[in-house]
Amino acid sequence: MNPLLEMLLAEAPPTVAEIDAFVAENEFPLVEPGRVTFVYRGEADEVLLRRWISGHSTAQPLERIEGTNLWALTMDLPDGSRFEYKFEVLRSGTRLLVLDELNGVLAHDPFGANSVCQGHGYGRPDWTLPEPDSRSGTLDRLLIPSRAFGERREIQVYLPARFRETRNYPLLIVHDGRDYLRFAELKTVLDNLVHRLEIPAMIVALTQSPDRMAEYTCSEKHARFLGEDLLPAMRETFPLLQDPANCGLLGSSLGAVAALHAAAQNPNTFGRLFLQSGTFPFTDLGHHKKGPALDPVVKFVNAYRAKPFRLAERIFMSCGVYESLIYENRSLLPVLQGQGMQVNFEEARDAHNWENWRDRLRSGLTWLFPGPLWMVYE
Amino acid sequence: MTVQVLLGPQTPHPNLASALEAVAFDGPIVSITAGWRDSEGETAEIEADIGQPIEDLGLYHRAEQFFAVESAFLELHRARQERLQELQKLYRIRLETAISAARELLRTQGDPELLRLEQRAAISQLRALDRHHLRRIAALHQDFDQQRKTMDIPAATAEREAVWERVNKAGLVLIAGGHVAVLLNRIRLFRLGELLADKPIVAWSAGAMVLGERIVLFHDNAPQGQRNAEVLDAGLGIVKNLVPLPDAKTRLDWSSRSRMALFARRFAPSRCCTLDFGSMIRIEGGKVTAARGSEVMQRNGGKKGLVAK
Numbered sequence: 001m002n003p004l005l006e007m008l009l010a011e012a013p014p015t016v017a018e019i020d021a022f023v024a025e026n027e028f029p030l031v032e033p034g035r036v037t038f039v040y041r042g043e044a045d046e047v048l049l050r051r052w053i054s055g056h057s058t059a060q061p062l063e064r065i066e067g068t069n070l071w072a073l074t075m076d077l078p079d080g081s082r083f084e085y086k087f088e089v090l091r092s093g094t095r096l097l098v099l100d101e102l103n104g105v106l107a108h109d110p111f112g113a114n115s116v117c118q119g120h121g122y123g124r125p126d127w128t129l130p131e132p133d134s135r136s137g138t139l140d141r142l143l144i145p146s147r148a149f150g151e152r153r154e155i156q157v158y159l160p161a162r163f164r165e166t167r168n169y170p171l172l173i174v175h176d177g178r179d180y181l182r183f184a185e186l187k188t189v190l191d192n193l194v195h196r197l198e199i200p201a202m203i204v205a206l207t208q209s210p211d212r213m214a215e216y217t218c219s220e221k222h223a224r225f226l227g228e229d230l231l232p233a234m235r236e237t238f239p240l241l242q243d244p245a246n247c248g249l250l251g252s253s254l255g256a257v258a259a260l261h262a263a264a265q266n267p268n269t270f271g272r273l274f275l276q277s278g279t280f281p282f283t284d285l286g287h288h289k290k291g292p293a294l295d296p297v298v299k300f301v302n303a304y305r306a307k308p309f310r311l312a313e314r315i316f317m318s319c320g321v322y323e324s325l326i327y328e329n330r331s332l333l334p335v336l337q338g339q340g341m342q343v344n345f346e347e348a349r350d351a352h353n354w355e356n357w358r359d360r361l362r363s364g365l366t367w368l369f370p371g372p373l374w375m376v377y378e
Numbered sequence: 379m380t381v382q383v384l385l386g387p388q389t390p391h392p393n394l395a396s397a398l399e400a401v402a403f404d405g406p407i408v409s410i411t412a413g414w415r416d417s418e419g420e421t422a423e424i425e426a427d428i429g430q431p432i433e434d435l436g437l438y439h440r441a442e443q444f445f446a447v448e449s450a451f452l453e454l455h456r457a458r459q460e461r462l463q464e465l466q467k468l469y470r471i472r473l474e475t476a477i478s479a480a481r482e483l484l485r486t487q488g489d490p491e492l493l494r495l496e497q498r499a500a501i502s503q504l505r506a507l508d509r510h511h512l513r514r515i516a517a518l519h520q521d522f523d524q525q526r527k528t529m530d531i532p533a534a535t536a537e538r539e540a541v542w543e544r545v546n547k548a549g550l551v552l553i554a555g556g557h558v559a560v561l562l563n564r565i566r567l568f569r570l571g572e573l574l575a576d577k578p579i580v581a582w583s584a585g586a587m588v589l590g591e592r593i594v595l596f597h598d599n600a601p602q603g604q605r606n607a608e609v610l611d612a613g614l615g616i617v618k619n620l621v622p623l624p625d626a627k628t629r630l631d632w633s634s635r636s637r638m639a640l641f642a643r644r645f646a647p648s649r650c651c652t653l654d655f656g657s658m659i660r661i662e663g664g665k666v667t668a669a670r671g672s673e674v675m676q677r678n679g680g681k682k683g684l685v686a687k
Binding site for chain 2: 133198375
């Protein structure tokens with residue numbers, strides 16, 4: 001048991017006032033090197049910890065502490081870990097998923113919010129927070145006429161601070177761009193890394209698919225949209241460096257598959273790929289269990305594994321070790337490396353979520369697009 | 379005797395205005411801000427800070443203009459730059475091995491008598507490699523200069539003469555920081571070395587680096603991890619026996635004594651001097667006559683305040 005909790009329970013069951021003081025004085029969950037203790041306070045018939053991570057049971061019961069309305073669960077957790085969770089509370093026959101009321105740290109995603117467990121040694125990177133000295137880039141909207149989709153698509157465009165028409169910039173295209181802005185602080189990260197000279201000033205095109213399950217699952221139309229609609233429109237509108245080394249794709253989950261697929265369909269176009277927690281399912285035997293929506297992805301990944309080829313000059317992959325996709329990512333890594341591409345792979349003690357992807361942005365972007373830091377002494 | 383004043387980064391806390399008080403000068407102020415590249419000449423903030431007008435020499439943009447019309451010169455320049463970059467890569471390969479050996483020997487425990495000689499030998503090899511690299515670079519520059527002499531480049535010549543005229547009339551030259559390779563390149567391209575040696579100069583960050591005898595690149599806290607400090611090129615040699623280290627608080631890993639010790643010993647007898655916010659080193663006749671907020675890296679990996687002599 002956590003020593004702080006042990007102290008509280010050392011003698012007789014604590015009074016309400018003592019529990020109030022305990023809750024007020026501590027941060028929850030209770031974190032120690034190598035382990036963490038979750039505490040729930042309230043009347044219930046059962047309380048479970050629900051985690052969206054792979055490799056552990058997704059639901060673990062908290063134990064009621066006798067004579068109190070406190071529930072607790074202590075578990076091992078490697079230092080530096082981070083994951084998101086909720087409590088599942090059973091009360092009078094009703095099951096509810098609730099946030100941890102004792103923990104103010106929340107992470108948001110398109111489905112809502114989760115409580116965040118930050119293991120011993122985890123700290124939110126400073127470059128993900130607004131820095132007062134960083135100049136702010138701008139976000140504008142651009143309508144792209146798309147022959148591939150037969151309609152106009154609106155995208156957002158990030159222009160770096162002190163943007164100049166007379167200068168040429170690298171281009172990064174980001175799938176699920178709005179989500180990257182809202183949940184992974186992409187604009188703040190870009191502003192900071194450009195300001196720190198860790199990446200060059202760059203233009204970023206942020207796309208948002210209206211149907212990602214269809215378009216990000218190896219859709220030919222989507223690959224044509226990127227290569228034949230979006231890229232030419234960006235080059236026509238903005239001063240861009242034209243070589244593949246200055247043109248990249250970023251995506252997470254299915255967005256990473258869409259990036260890999262688009263690079264395969266548009267050879268010598270996208271020289272930099274940033275693939276976060278990519279969904280790269282494959283089958284060596286039999287049928288996959290991912291559902292029919294992912295049939296095209298499995299087909300693409302199987303075909304690529306059978307006959308791999310060079311897709312880009314540099315690829316940066318990242319994946320959380322607490323997500324099932326780690327197996328697929330680790331499997332793809334040697335296949336990509338075997339094609340003479342420079343491939344960097346970063347694993348994190350995190351799961352399939354936006355803050356994991358946020359925390360990997362610096363290592364990925366600075367490796368794919370190194371800034372002038374080494375040469376610049378302001 | 380001419381005076382040079384070396385400063386650290388000027389944003390967000392400039393000390394240029396107070397540095398100007400340490401220099402007696404008569405005549406207009408000109409600036410070299412080629413290290414800012416596209417932002418060259420944007421000196422309004424500096425002018426407001428010092429309360430005096432500045433004429434920027436526009437080396438970066440002038441070169442862009444004459445390169446646009448003198449394509450053979452541009453080609454010669456580009457070829458030289460590509461060879462310099464290639465040479466730097468080759469140097470890095472040898473540097474990696476030499477510096478790893480020296481670093482390992484500085485960390486190794488053992489018979490002090492045996493160890494000392496091996497450490498010295500490893501550092502000597504490192505210095506020899508740096509010297510060799512500088513010789514190779516000098517040969518490339520010499521080759522470039524000889525070929526340039528045979529070229530008919532009226533636009534470049536006119537721009538150079540215009541710049542020389544302004545420098546000759548100037549009472550003080552400011553050299554700003556920025557991209558150190560670009561800055562050095564442009565100063566060389568306009569052959570300003572000798573002219574600058576006779577002028578009072580206030581230079582900061584990369585500007586201070588180019589005034590030294592050799593330019594040392596360094597960053598221990600880069601996002602992709604620590605890199606080995608490397609010699610980029612010879613500087614203008616106006617400031618002797620001193621290796622300026624701008625923003626050293628941020629860029630160097632002072633917690634690693636052996637790393638800092640190797641840095642100091644590699645470039646000795648030159649003194650490796652930090653230039654952080656608020657730092658100022660005044661040099662007159664080759665001697666440090668005033669110093670504030672600058673520290674000298676020590677042989678043991680520590681640092682001591684720079685003291686005027």
